[in-house]
Amino acid sequence: MTCLECSKKLDYLDHRNSMDQLGVELCGNHHTRMVKLIETKNTPIEAIQLYYGLKGAGVQAMLEWWDGKKSVDIAISRVKLNIEIDAEYHMMTHEQAINDLERTMHSFKNGFTTIRIPHVLIKHYLKETVNNILGIMEGLKANIKVI
Numbered sequence: 411m412t413c414l415e416c417s418k419k420l421d422y423l424d425h426r427n428s429m430d431q432l433g434v435e436l437c438g439n440h441h442t443r444m445v446k447l448i449e450t451k452n453t454p455i456e457a458i459q460l461y462y463g464l465k466g467a468g469v470q471a472m473l474e475w476w477d478g479k480k481s482v483d484i485a486i487s488r489v490k491l492n493i494e495i496d497a498e499y500h501m502m503t504h505e506q507a508i509n510d511l512e513r514t515m516h517s518f519k520n521g522f523t524t525i526r527i528p529h530v531l532i533k534h535y536l537k538e539t540v541n542n543i544l545g546i547m548e549g550l551k552a553n554i555k556v557i
C-alpha cells in the first residue's frame with residue numbers, strides 16, 4: 411500500500427481513512443490536500459477517483475483546472491479535453507442544462523472538447539471509463555494539432 415501521489419508507504423490507518431473517505435490510496439498529507447480541494451472547490455469525489463484512474467493509465471491530467479472563466483473538474487490539456495463530472499444527474503434543472511451547454515460552447519470555441527460523465531459511471535465502471543477516455547484522447551490527437 412503506497413500513496414498514489416508520492417509513493418509513500420501507507421500504514422493501516424492512513425490507508426483506511428483515505429479509502430473510506432475518498433476511495434483512493436493516499437498518505438495523510440495528500441489525503442488532507444484532497445479534502446481541502448473538495449471543501450474549497452466543491453470537487454466531486456468521483457473526479458478525484460477518475461484523476462487517479464487516469465494517472466494509473468499514464469495520463470497527465472489536472473484537477474480543478476481554471477480555464478480563465480471556470481474551474482474544470484479534470485482537464486487533459488495535451489489533447490484539449492475537459493471532463494466534467496455530473497454529480498447529481500437527476501437533479502438537473504433546465505437552467506443548469508442551458509448553462510452547461512453554453513459553457514461547452516465557449517470551450518469548443520477555444521478548441522476544447524468537453525465530455526460530461528455521470529458520477530455513477532466512475533463508481534461502477536472506473537476501468538471502462540478510463541479506457542473510453544483513452545480512446546477519446548486518441549481520436550482527439552488524430553483530429554487536432556497536439557500541443
Ligand SMILES: [Zn+2]
Pocket residue numbers: 413414415416417418436437438439440
Ligand atoms: Zn502522498
